[in-house]
Amino acid sequence: MNKTPLALLFLLTACGYRDREADLVVHNAVIHSMDEMGTVHQAMAIKDGRILELGPEHQIRNRYSTKETFDAGGQHVYPGFIDGHCHFLGYGLNKQKVDLSGTTSWAEVLERTKAFAEAHPEKTWIMGRGWDQNDWTVKDMPDRDELDQLFPDKPVLLQRVDGHMAVANAVALRHAGINSGSKVSGGQIVGRFTTPDGDGSWMDPNALKEVIHMRYPMWEPTGLLVDNAFNVFQAIFDEADDATKREGLLTAQRDCFAAGLTGVHDAGLDTGTIALIQRMHEAGELKIRVYAMVSDAPENLAHFAKRGAIQTDRLTVRSVKVYGDGALGSRGACLKEPYSDQPDSHGALLASRDHFMEVARWCDAHGFQMNTHCIGDSANKVLLDVYGEVLGGTNDKRWRIEHAQVVSAPDRALFARYSIIPSVQPTHATSDGPWALDRLGPDRINDAYAYEELRHTLGLLALGTDFPVEGIDPLQTFRSAVLRQSADGWPEGGYHPENALTRTDALRGMTIWNAIASFSEKELGSLEKAKRADFTVVNSDLEKASPEQLRLAKVTSTWLNGERVFKQ
Numbered sequence: 001m002n003k004t005p006l007a008l009l010f011l012l013t014a015c016g017y018r019d020r021e022a023d024l025v026v027h028n029a030v031i032h033s034m035d036e037m038g039t040v041h042q043a044m045a046i047k048d049g050r051i052l053e054l055g056p057e058h059q060i061r062n063r064y065s066t067k068e069t070f071d072a073g074g075q076h077v078y079p080g081f082i083d084g085h086c087h088f089l090g091y092g093l094n095k096q097k098v099d100l101s102g103t104t105s106w107a108e109v110l111e112r113t114k115a116f117a118e119a120h121p122e123k124t125w126i127m128g129r130g131w132d133q134n135d136w137t138v139k140d141m142p143d144r145d146e147l148d149q150l151f152p153d154k155p156v157l158l159q160r161v162d163g164h165m166a167v168a169n170a171v172a173l174r175h176a177g178i179n180s181g182s183k184v185s186g187g188q189i190v191g192r193f194t195t196p197d198g199d200g201s202w203m204d205p206n207a208l209k210e211v212i213h214m215r216y217p218m219w220e221p222t223g224l225l226v227d228n229a230f231n232v233f234q235a236i237f238d239e240a241d242d243a244t245k246r247e248g249l250l251t252a253q254r255d256c257f258a259a260g261l262t263g264v265h266d267a268g269l270d271t272g273t274i275a276l277i278q279r280m281h282e283a284g285e286l287k288i289r290v291y292a293m294v295s296d297a298p299e300n301l302a303h304f305a306k307r308g309a310i311q312t313d314r315l316t317v318r319s320v321k322v323y324g325d326g327a328l329g330s331r332g333a334c335l336k337e338p339y340s341d342q343p344d345s346h347g348a349l350l351a352s353r354d355h356f357m358e359v360a361r362w363c364d365a366h367g368f369q370m371n372t373h374c375i376g377d378s379a380n381k382v383l384l385d386v387y388g389e390v391l392g393g394t395n396d397k398r399w400r401i402e403h404a405q406v407v408s409a410p411d412r413a414l415f416a417r418y419s420i421i422p423s424v425q426p427t428h429a430t431s432d433g434p435w436a437l438d439r440l441g442p443d444r445i446n447d448a449y450a451y452e453e454l455r456h457t458l459g460l461l462a463l464g465t466d467f468p469v470e471g472i473d474p475l476q477t478f479r480s481a482v483l484r485q486s487a488d489g490w491p492e493g494g495y496h497p498e499n500a501l502t503r504t505d506a507l508r509g510m511t512i513w514n515a516i517a518s519f520s521e522k523e524l525g526s527l528e529k530a531k532r533a534d535f536t537v538v539n540s541d542l543e544k545a546s547p548e549q550l551r552l553a554k555v556t557s558t559w560l561n562g563e564r565v566f567k568q
């Protein structure tokens with residue numbers, strides 16, 4: 001008699017055959033639990049959204065009777081991927097806009113906008129993004145005339161590719177309160193002259209002298225707006241009725257599930273959006289787990305000072321998102337020494353040290369985590385010092401530096417000294433790589449995107465993407481972290497490969513370390529008994545696949561709380 005039937009016989013007599021109930025049994029799988037020991041299992045049983053048991057195939061199959069069985073076909077099962085820094089709502093709202101990139105004429109812009117409006121009759125606003133008159137055969141700046149004809153009743157705003165210019169129709173201008181008397185600082189409302197009683201034809205704005213001699217010359221906006229002049233529209237859109245936001249959140253959720261994400265850390269939401277997310281969770285229409293960082297604004301902090309933290313099954317609110325400085329690409333990041341390609345500029349902090357200190361004290365007093373966007377080495381140093389002054393030493397408050405993009409070597413020790421978690425986005429290294437050296441020069445570049453060095457400080461990293469700034473795909477995060485290569489394989493050999501993460505650490509960063517960075521490691525981040533059954537099925541072994549196989553790796557299904565939320 002060989003051993004297997006004996007073991008089976010024992011199992012049958014000792015435990016009874018399928019005498020326990022499960023909602024779901026996952027089997028014929030390679031389940032990477034990501035527990036402390038790195039245990040791998042073949043099967044697991046799930047009930048009421050939690051894991052009952054993990055173990056060998058025969059043990060789980062023989063022990064449980066189940067409503068649903070999932071044969072993974074030998075595929076690899078990981079704890080549900082979590083994006084540690086993204087803009088979940090922002091991504092969803094972006095998707096509510098007409099994509100105008102690559103248009104070759106103003107007529108094509110109008111066509112696409114019209115088609116979008118027809119496809120979305122429920123929309124109260126039409127927003128577009130991405131036109132560039134340099135790509136058009138006629139390179140004149142557009143005005144609102146044709147938009148007014150096409151959309152006499154519905155507000156329309158179409159942003160240029162750089163986000164610094166937009167054209168709006170008359171209804172949109174009216175909504176925003178922009179009229180012939182409007183002035184705006186830090187922006188421009190482009191205007192022209194017309195006659196009040198004429199045939200409606202516009203005058204050449206350069207013909208000012210002639211106009212002055214007319215009886216009632218009228219100045220009118222052409223619809224073209226620069227910088228601050230249209231920021232008001234973004235605010236209107238962001239504060240759009242809940243219907244637009246709801247649609248944005250659902251679109252973002254769908255794309256996240258398809259990418260294998262079961263949780264997101266949204267880096268900056270206001271109280272209204274957080275309340276909407278909570279209502280949508282309660283109604284069961286939004287399922288994804290959201291770790292919402294509260295945007296640093298007085299009204300938000302006042303609200304949460306009164307209300308306190310939020311902790312439900314799917315929503316956690318107990319952190320504040322602060323902006324330390326700007327971005328490296330636009331030279332807004334705050335550096336200790338001037339930019340290598342602009343010697344008269346250091347960039348700047350976006351608030352005073354006093355303000356950062358005030359927020360830090362507020363967070364400390366209210367039991368909130370402080371998460372600050374820091375790109376430049378100066379911003380990182382200032383905020384690490386502010387954190388240190390309030391935290392005093394090692395602690396379990398888990399304050400985070402978001403991006404930690406350029407950190408001087410001596411400052412790295414501060415992460416460990418004050419138990420500060422670096423929260424980084426590996427795709428930034430491979431996206432910024434082509435120009436980062438110009439900004440930073442050959443010495444400082446070694447302090448940039450130094451993820452393995454940062455991992456070394458506290459022993460963990462939160463990994464994310466910053467989508468929609470980058471793509472949403474966690475498998476690209478993984479490839480950028482371990483291969484240090486972009487989706488199209490740039491650069492050969494990897495970008496500063498000495499800062500690649502090990503594959504196991506990259507997986508930890510997308511799962512258990514993100515759970516720790518959001519105080520949810522008792523529920524999420526690994527597949528262990530009694531934890532939530534959030535898992536992602538991948539057709540490839542992420543720890544062993546060759547780089548070529550890794551590029552072909554795909555998420556084939558996503559499960560949240562034991563429920564399948566995506567199937568390829």
Ligand SMILES: [Zn+2]
Pocket residue numbers: 085086087267466
């Ligand atoms: Zn961000």
